[in-house]
Amino acid sequence: MGEALLGSLLDRAHVMPPRLVGPLVAQEIHAVGGSEIAIFLQDYDQVHLQPLKGEGLVGERVLIDASLAGRAFATDTPVEEQVPDGSVRMYLPMLDGSDRIGVLSLSLPGVNDVDRRLAQRLAGLVADLIVTKSGYTDTFAQTRTAQPMSVSAQLLRRALPPLTMTNPDVELAGALEPAYQVGGDSFDYAMNGHVLHFGVFDAMGHGLGAAAVATVVIAAYRHGRQIGLELPALYAAMDQVVAEAFPDRFATAQIGRLDTERGELTWINAGHPAPLWVRDGKVIGELTGTVTRPVGFGGAVAGPMSVRLEPGDRLLVFTDGVIEERLKGGEQFGEARLRQILEQIGAERLPTAETVRRLSHALKAARYGRTSDDASLLLVEYKGPPKDDELATDIPETSTGHFNRQRSAS
Known part of the structure; x- marks a missing residue:
């Protein structure tokens, strides 16, 4: 049945119109005997799971922090619920690689380990x-959109990589706030061989003008990275591009490279707050050093700095909007509050994606919802040297489950 079910979808995947993805699933x-099928997609601020609509699909909007579907999403782990009629309700995280897309939910009369694997x-x-x-339709973006989105946010969203990435060497997750109105903040990354590149x-500024600058900055960063420029030359190339394209504007930047074979982190800070260095859930310091001028002034020369990370170390890179927001009494939010909240959430030892989601929401709540400036986060975890030769292939079992029995009966 596994081949019949998955094969049927795969065989039709290349010609399947987007509107039929949900109904055909x-x-x-x-x-094969399943019922009550629901496909949930996360909304852009990662507060709710939004149900995909279509023939054969059910589901209502639910809070990630107050639902079984949300628990599966937040933990990247399947959740099961015993239903009074004796059936089992399954909530399965939908991961594209390691990027969290949403949750698939369905009910079966009974399940065993083969059913769970399938x-x-x-x-x-x-x-x-x-x-x-998603590249051919607005259907899934419309499902994910829980409130009106600005044009600047639309522009930046199209330029961003997936918000999360996980592999045996490194984990990474980012968040942009305010999710539906972000103007000038952005980030990018790439895992090339055993080296993680990030910026x-x-x-x-704010709004569409800032978003235009941000998209050019991302493009300049990607171009320099892809042609193999070292960090100082990459900084200089970005500086020149922004200076020529936007003579009256600039952008702060933090660009880095993490060599996972040696645990060596090298970075250039062009006007950002110093990243926080976290070990065992505690902030052990900042990545301090020379801060060069933001990109766009032209002619600056940047010298890289470096440290050696230990397996399990995390690095939180953030923009000034996180700590410079003014609270109701005029007091600045400040780095001390950021450290406190980061350590409170870090004590739970959650994966980077869930740590960033909770941190972003906790910071917003601590600022009483105030986001007069973009406030963005990027959390990187060094997991240890590559172990490519130790990776094993899982051999599927040949025993049968409910899906198989149902297919045979039908």
């Missing part, structure tokens, strides 16, 4: 279909 699950693979396939088809940027 529901159709295939119904055919259901997880099905959830992964649905995630892949949604990501692949966090904050363009001068």
